[in-house]
Amino acid sequence: MKIIIAEYPESADRDISIEKEFLPEDAEIKVAVYTEETKADFIKECEDADAILTGYVPFDREMIDGLKNCKVISIAATGYNYVDVDYAAEKGIRVCAIGEYCTNEVADHTLMLILALTRGLIRTHRSVKEDKEWIYDIVDDIPRTEDLKLGIAGLGRIGRAVAKRAQAFGMEVIAYDPYLPEHIANDMNVKLVSIEELMETSDIISIHMNLTGENKEFFDYEKFKMMKKRPIFINVARGGVVNEDDLVRVLDEGLIRGAGLDVLSSETPDLENCPLLGRDNVILTPHNAFYSKTSMYLLSRIPAENITACLAGEYDKANRIVNNVK
Numbered sequence: 001m002k003i004i005i006a007e008y009p010e011s012a013d014r015d016i017s018i019e020k021e022f023l024p025e026d027a028e029i030k031v032a033v034y035t036e037e038t039k040a041d042f043i044k045e046c047e048d049a050d051a052i053l054t055g056y057v058p059f060d061r062e063m064i065d066g067l068k069n070c071k072v073i074s075i076a077a078t079g080y081n082y083v084d085v086d087y088a089a090e091k092g093i094r095v096c097a098i099g100e101y102c103t104n105e106v107a108d109h110t111l112m113l114i115l116a117l118t119r120g121l122i123r124t125h126r127s128v129k130e131d132k133e134w135i136y137d138i139v140d141d142i143p144r145t146e147d148l149k150l151g152i153a154g155l156g157r158i159g160r161a162v163a164k165r166a167q168a169f170g171m172e173v174i175a176y177d178p179y180l181p182e183h184i185a186n187d188m189n190v191k192l193v194s195i196e197e198l199m200e201t202s203d204i205i206s207i208h209m210n211l212t213g214e215n216k217e218f219f220d221y222e223k224f225k226m227m228k229k230r231p232i233f234i235n236v237a238r239g240g241v242v243n244e245d246d247l248v249r250v251l252d253e254g255l256i257r258g259a260g261l262d263v264l265s266s267e268t269p270d271l272e273n274c275p276l277l278g279r280d281n282v283i284l285t286p287h288n289a290f291y292s293k294t295s296m297y298l299l300s301r302i303p304a305e306n307i308t309a310c311l312a313g314e315y316d317k318a319n320r321i322v323n324n325v326k
Contacts, residue, residue, distance in 0.1 A: 001024060001026060001027045001028065001050050001311065002027065002028045002030065002048055002049045002050055002051075002069075003023055003024075003027045003028070003029050003030070003049060003050060003051045003052075003053065003307060004030055004031075004032045004045070004046050004049040004051070004052050004053070005019065005029065005030070005031045005032070005053045005054075006032055006034055006042075006046070006052055006053065006054040006055075006057035007031055007032070007033055007034070007055075007057065008033070008034060008035070008056070008057065009033055009035060011055075012031060012033045016029070016031070016300070018297060018300035018301055018304070019053065019300050019301075019303070019304040020304075021301075021304075022301055022304035022305050022308060023304045023307060023308055024307075024308055024311060024312075027050075030045075032045045032046055034057045039062075039063075042063075043062070043063055043066035044066070046063075046066060046067060046070075047066055047067070047068050047069075048068060048069050049067065049069065049070055050069055050070060050071055050072075050311060051070065051071060051072045051073070051074065051307045051310070051311060052067070052070060052072070052073045052074065053074045053076065053303050053304065053307060054073065054074075054075055054076065054082070054083070055075070055076040055077055056077070056082055056267065057082070058082045058083070059073055059082065059083045059084065059088070060084050061084055061087050064084060064087055064088055064091055064093065065091075067091070067093065070091075070093050071092075071093065071094065071310060071311060072093065072094045072095070072096060072306070072307055072310035072311065073088060073093055073094075073095045073096070074095075074096045074303040074304070074306040074307045074310075075095065075096065075097045075098070075303065076098065076299055076300070076302075076303040077097060077098060077299075078097055078098050078099070078100070078101070078102075079097070079210055079211060079238065080095060080097045080322050081210075081211050081212070081238075083095050085322055085323040086323065088323055089323040089324055089325050092325055093325070094310050094315070094318075094321050094323065094325050095321070095322050095323045096303070096306035096307075096310065096318050096319065096320055096321050096322065097320050097322050098298075098299070098302045098303065098319060098320060099302075099319050099320040100157060101290075101295050101298035101299055101302060102289075102290035102291075102292070102295040102298075102299075103157050103158050103161050104161065105289060105290050105291060105292045105295050106158050106161075106236055106289045106290055107158055107161035107162045107164075107165055108165070109236055109262060109285070109288075109289035110158075110162045110165075110206055110208075110234060110236050110260075110289070111162065111165045111166065111169075113234050113236070113260030113262075113283055113285075114150075114166070114204055114206070114232065114234060114260065115145070115169075116260070116283060117232045117257070117258040117259075117260050117281065117283060118142065118143065118145060118148070118204075118232065119139070119142055120138075120139030120142055120280075122280045122281070122283065123138060123139050123280040123281075124138055124139055126280065143203070145169050145170060145171065146169065146170025146171065148171050148172075148203040148204055149171065149172045149173075149174065149201060149202050149203050149204070150162075150163070150166045150171045150172070150173045150174070150202065150203070150204045150206060151173075151174050151175070151176070151193075151198040151199070151201070151202030151204065151205045151206070151231075152173060152174070152175040152176070152177075152190075152206050152208060153175070153176045153177070153195070153198065153205065153206070153207050153208065153209055153219075154175075154176075154177055154207065154208035154209035154210070154237065155175040155176075155177040155180050155184070155185060155190065155192075155208070156177070156180075156208060156210075158208045158236075158237075159175065159177070159206075159208035160184075160188060162206060162208065163175070163188055163190050164188070167189070171204075173188075173189075173190045173191075174190065174191045174192075174193045174197070174198060174201070174202065175190050175191070175192055175193070175198070176192070176193060176194065176195045176198045177192065180192065195223070195226075196226055199223055199224075199226035199227050200226055200227065200228045200229075201228070201229070202227075202229065202231050203229055203231050203232070204231055204232045204233075204234065205227075205231050205232070205233050205234065206234040206235075206236075207219070207233075207234065207235040207236070207237045207241060207242070208236070208237050209237050209238070209241050210237070210238070211237070211238035211240045211241055215241055216240050216241070217240065217241070217242065217243040218241050218242075219233075219235075219241060219242045219243065219246075219247070220243040220246045221243065221246040221249060221250070224246060224247075224249075224250040224255055224256070225255075227250075227255055227256065230254070230255065230256060230257045231256055231257060232256065232257050232258050232259070232260065233247070233256050233258070233259045233260075234259070234260045234261075235259075235260075235261050235262065235263055236260075236261075236262040236263065236289045237263065238263055239261075239263040239264045239265045239266070239267075240265060242265070244264060244265045244276075247259065247276075248275045248276060251276075251279065251281070251282065257281065258281035258282060258283075259276070259281070259282045259283075260282075260283045260285075261276065261282070261283070261284050261285070262284075262285045262286075262287055262288065262289040263287050264276075264284075267287065302319050305317075305318075305319065306318045306319050306320070306321075
């Protein structure tokens, strides 16, 4: 039995001791390094694998066609847009993702960004640290938090955790989620609204949508033009749901008050030439909203357990199978 752990060069030497603890004892476990330039060699290396464990290494049709013996692709993430799950199902390969491992961390990170931007933290801190000023009203238009309306796009597990935290600060919460049963929102005292109402009436807009083929660059200039209140814009979901050029444009035009971004359109952004940097009203974090000691342990453990369960034919024990294999 052979299991491939697919990695990019920068993570190829990471500690995989937790994965080894929860993968089958008799398995041959090998790390295979992927780059676009060495794709053919990578496919050859994975050819006889019984299982693949991947985080962000993509498995498209060509890659899946190269898997001659694979029963399961296990993804070390909640999202699975890097794997062609439908084609994998056609080939009889189950695809697993993680159901939950970092909800609290991402929700906490979201509130951190909201509060820091609302209170003008970057400008205030720079005033003291760099300018050696002690001016209490250096940011002169700070609103009271409990007067704000938070609009959440995507009221899934993380979106609901954010709503709960925001309500504890006294915020009114509305949400756009065309797939959510209304009673779930009602039970949380959250009003479901159209995307137009969310964009028009929110003081803060926070994105918690999965990235799909239907919502790529969902937040573009046309959506941003709906905004009436110069909101703060938060994205801790996927960079691809936002048209980044249009976001820069509305920042330049003053249509939004500020932005807190844990994700960008690229997972390896060119920070030397990033137009979002150097702004007092923009906070960028390096896709680490998920990060904690606990979440990192679960991020290693759950994908390994999914492989072990699927290779044993115990599919009901897998944390989350995202495609339908007959």
